[in-house]
Amino acid sequence: MPRLHPDALPDLPADVACPRYRREALRAGIVHLGVGAFHRAHVAVVNEAALQAGGDLCWGTVGVSLRAADTRDALKPQDGLYTLALRDVAGDGSAWESLTIVGNLLDVLVAPEDPRAVLERIAHPDTRIVSLTITEKGYHHDPATGALRQDDADIAHDLLHPGAPRTMPGFIVHALDLRRRRGLMPVTLLSCDNLPANGEMLRGIVLAFAQAVDADLREWIERHCTFPNSMVDRIVPRTTDADRERIGARLGVQDAWPVVGEPFLEWVVEDRFANGQPDWTAGGARFVAHAEPFERLKLRMVNGAHSALAYLGAMAGFRTVDRAMAEPSLRNFIDALMRDEIAPTLPVMEGLDLDGYRMRLLQRFSNAALQHQTRQIAMDGSQKLPQRLLGTVRDRLRSNQPIAGLALAVAGWIHYLRGSDETGAPHDIQDPLAAALAERLAQANTADSMQDRVAFFTGFAPVFGELGGEPRFVAAVASHMELLQARGVLETLASFDARAC
Ligand code: CS2
Numbered sequence: 001m002p003r004l005h006p007d008a009l010p011d012l013p014a015d016v017a018c019p020r021y022r023r024e025a026l027r028a029g030i031v032h033l034g035v036g037a038f039h040r041a042h043v044a045v046v047n048e049a050a051l052q053a054g055g056d057l058c059w060g061t062v063g064v065s066l067r068a069a070d071t072r073d074a075l076k077p078q079d080g081l082y083t084l085a086l087r088d089v090a091g092d093g094s095a096w097e098s099l100t101i102v103g104n105l106l107d108v109l110v111a112p113e114d115p116r117a118v119l120e121r122i123a124h125p126d127t128r129i130v131s132l133t134i135t136e137k138g139y140h141h142d143p144a145t146g147a148l149r150q151d152d153a154d155i156a157h158d159l160l161h162p163g164a165p166r167t168m169p170g171f172i173v174h175a176l177d178l179r180r181r182r183g184l185m186p187v188t189l190l191s192c193d194n195l196p197a198n199g200e201m202l203r204g205i206v207l208a209f210a211q212a213v214d215a216d217l218r219e220w221i222e223r224h225c226t227f228p229n230s231m232v233d234r235i236v237p238r239t240t241d242a243d244r245e246r247i248g249a250r251l252g253v254q255d256a257w258p259v260v261g262e263p264f265l266e267w268v269v270e271d272r273f274a275n276g277q278p279d280w281t282a283g284g285a286r287f288v289a290h291a292e293p294f295e296r297l298k299l300r301m302v303n304g305a306h307s308a309l310a311y312l313g314a315m316a317g318f319r320t321v322d323r324a325m326a327e328p329s330l331r332n333f334i335d336a337l338m339r340d341e342i343a344p345t346l347p348v349m350e351g352l353d354l355d356g357y358r359m360r361l362l363q364r365f366s367n368a369a370l371q372h373q374t375r376q377i378a379m380d381g382s383q384k385l386p387q388r389l390l391g392t393v394r395d396r397l398r399s400n401q402p403i404a405g406l407a408l409a410v411a412g413w414i415h416y417l418r419g420s421d422e423t424g425a426p427h428d429i430q431d432p433l434a435a436a437l438a439e440r441l442a443q444a445n446t447a448d449s450m451q452d453r454v455a456f457f458t459g460f461a462p463v464f465g466e467l468g469g470e471p472r473f474v475a476a477v478a479s480h481m482e483l484l485q486a487r488g489v490l491e492t493l494a495s496f497d498a499r500a501c
Contacts, residue, residue: 001252001253001254002253002254003078003253003254003255004078004081004082004083004101004251004253004254004255004256005077005078005079005081005253006023008253009081009101011252012101012251012252013251015098015099016083016099016100016101016250017098017099017100017101018101018103019048019051019101019102019103020052021051021055021057021103022057023103025057026051026057026103026104026106027057027058027060027126028060028061028062028106028121028124028126028127029058029059029060029126029127029128029276029278030047030059030060030062030128030130030131031062031063031064031121031122031124031129031130031131032061032062032063032064032130032131032133033066033130033131033132033133033138033168033171034064034066034132034134034135034138035063035064035065035071035105036065036071036133037239037259038133038234039063039131039133039192040082040084040102040105040259041084041234041236041260042133042192042236042261042265042267043131043133043232043267044105045084045102045265045283046265046267046282046283046284047059047061047278047280047283048100048102048103048104048283049280049284050278050280050282051103051104051278053279055278055279056278058128059104059278060104060105060106061104061106062105062106062107062108062109062121063105063107063109064108064109064110064111064118064171065108065109065111066111066112066134066138066166066167067111067112068110070257071108071257072108072109072110073256074256074257075105075108075256075257076108077256078255078256080103080106080107080108081101081102081103081105082101082102082105082255082257082258082259083099083102083258083259084099084101084102084258084259084261085097085099085243085247085258085259085260085261086100086260086262087260087261087262087263087367087369088262088263088367089368089369095368096369097246097247097369098263099247099250099251109121111166111171112166115164115165115166115171116164118171118175119165119171119174119175119178120175122175122176122178122187123175123178123179123182123184125184125185127187128187128188128274128275128276128277129187129188129190129273129275130187130190131190131191132168132189132190132193132202133192133232134193135193135383136193136195136380136384137380137383138168139168139169139193139195139201140152140154140155140167140169140205141201141205142462143385143386143462144386144461144462144463144464144465146195146196146201146204147208148169148204148209150208150212152167154166154167154170155167155169155170155209158170158174158209159209159213162177162213169205169206169209172209173206173210173213173217173221174213176210176220176221176225177213177214177217180217180220185274185275186220186221186224186225186226186274186275187274187275188225188227188228188272188274188277189202189203189206189225189227190227190228190269191229191230192230192267193232194232194298194299194303194384194387195299195387196292196295196296196387196391197292198229198230199227199228199229199230199270199291200227202227203227206227207222224274225274226272226274227272228270228271228272228273228291229270229290229291229295230268230269230270231266231267231268231291231294231295231297231298232266232267232298233265233266233298233302234262234265234266235261235262235264235367235370235372236259236260236261236262237261237370237371237372237376238373239257239259239260240371243258243260244256244257260370262367262370264360265283265284266284266294266298267283267284267286268285268286268288268291268294268295269285269287269288269291270289270291271287271288271289293346293347293349294349296347297352297357300342300345300346300388300391300392301338301342301343301346301357301358301361302361303387303388304337304338304342304388304389304392304409305334305337305338305342305361305365306321306377307377307378307385307388307389307409307413308333308334308337308389308408308409308412309321309324309325309365309374309377310324310374310375310377310378311381311409311412311413311415312324312330312333312408312409312412312493313327313330313489314375314378314416314421315412315415315416315421315422315484315488315489316421316422316489316490317421317422317423317425318374319373319374319375320371320372320373320374321365321370321372321373321374322365322366322367322368322370322371322372324374325362325365325366326366327490329490329493329494329496330490331362333405333493333496334362334365335358335362336498338358338361339355339358340402340405340498341392341396341401341402341403341405341406341498343358344396344401345392345395375427378416378427379430380430380432381413381416381417381431382431382432382433382437383431383432385410385413386463386465389406389409389410390410390463390465390467392406393406393410393467393473394467397470397472397473402498402499402500402501403473403476403501404476404480404496404497404498404499404500404501405496405498407473407476407477407479407501408480408492408496410477411477411480411481411484412484412489414454414477414481415481415484415485417429417437417438417441418441422489433462433463436460436462437460440456441457444456444457449478450478450479450482451474453478453481454474454477454478454481455468455478458473472501475501476500476501479500479501483495
């Protein structure tokens with residue numbers, strides 16, 4: 001089968017949407033770090049809509065992979081074109097899919113192959129926005145406090161090697177230094193990761209790194225660059241070979257790396273750009289003055305519930321989120337967790353129908369056309385739990401409210417860390433802190449009582465902060481751990497009492 005390529009566009013089926021703007025005239029106003037599936041199914045798609053609506057052709061994108069060459073290798077022969085497949089289940093239970101060819105990715109740079117090219121791209125006069133989806137661990141921060149980990153070996157490397165960095169802070173700060181020295185315009189640094197106050201956090205990390213490089217540079221960045229907070233939402237499972245085959249068959253050409261997502265999309269961005277921005281409202285984005293309430297809503301409801309479902313679901317042997325949702329006890333638990341424990345901690349937001357938001361989420365999680373793997377969401381728990389579940393726990397402890405469901409979700413993570421599900425199937429613990437967590441767990445398990453084990457484990461400050469010293473939290477997690485270990489997830493859920501802790 002021939003490859004997807006600009007020359008193949010005229011012959012694609014009529015129901016496949018294709019770029020209508022003059023692609024050959026696009027310039028790269030955006031450099032995107034972390035050009036994975038999420039970016040290609042979210043930010044790039046909204047950006048594409050702005051171009052399709054007649055937006056300025058200065059807003060093409062150069063993507064950067066901070067680690068692997070696979071995305072570049074897949075997309076280069078396709079001249080950067082790829083397919084977005086939006087999937088859902090129709091009323092009759094059959095899966096449907098709409099296909100769009102996305103064209104605003106002009107090039108993909110692979111940072112380890114040529115770090116200088118990445119620095120020069122960020123320092124290019126055309127570059128006006130540097131956006132990021134590098135996942136939580138790409139920030140090299142302490143998950144509990146959000147501060148840059150100065151003890152991190154790669155950060156130490158990047159401070160010493162301005163011409164060949166490895167990390168996001170290294171690339172951004174050293175490239176901004178080039179811009180400053182060359183008298184170029186500042187840029188907007190736009191985090192699109194699932195972190196609370198992601199722009200503020202990115203700012204803190206970039207400024208801390210810059211301070212260690214040169215205090216004047218820090219001041220230049222602080223004065224001229226902006227770091228808007230943003231909330232991003234779309235479920236994007238990992239692309240499978242089955243997706244590649246099905247999409248290729250429909251296109252009549254082979255796409256080596258299409259991306260698959262749900263139809264739902266939200267993007268709320270603070271309107272603080274240092275050097276202009278595309279009209280992303282054409283693709284459904286909203287510009288607001290303060291994104292933090294939206295971020296909190298999303299991280300706690302969508303991601304908090306998602307992680308709870310992933311750990312408990314995976315341990316009960318459910319491979320996909322929709323299968324886990326088809327188990328009534330899990331669905332009811334997730335619904336109750338959102339309604340009774342998470343929603344009451346959220347700020348009042350004008351025009352938000354929180355019940356409707358929750359019902360919609362239950363539907364989104366039940367989308368069987370996505371085949372979203374519970375293990376994919378279970379990854380990197382140490383980086384995800386603080387903003388997804390533990391902030392909510394803290395708020396509820398402070399106002400003396402029950403935390404039984406949240407504690408069960410946290411217990412689900414600890415249960416998952418044992419490395420095999422309840423059917424005996426093993427799973428890898430993929431987490432940047434995996435070694436430290438394994439050590440902590442092994443030591444915890446030498447204690448006599450479950451209470452002491454959980455107290456020791458949750459004493460791990462990089463994840464739990466001070467929470468390990470909260471007797472109510474420890475007792476609640478310990479009582480669920482007893483049940484999970486003795487009887488498993490489904491029986492624990494059957495006897496779950498929301499008022500118990
Ligand atoms: C998921 C998110 O993998 C995960 O941790 O919870 O990627 C989730 O699908 C998105 O944030 C939804 O917007």
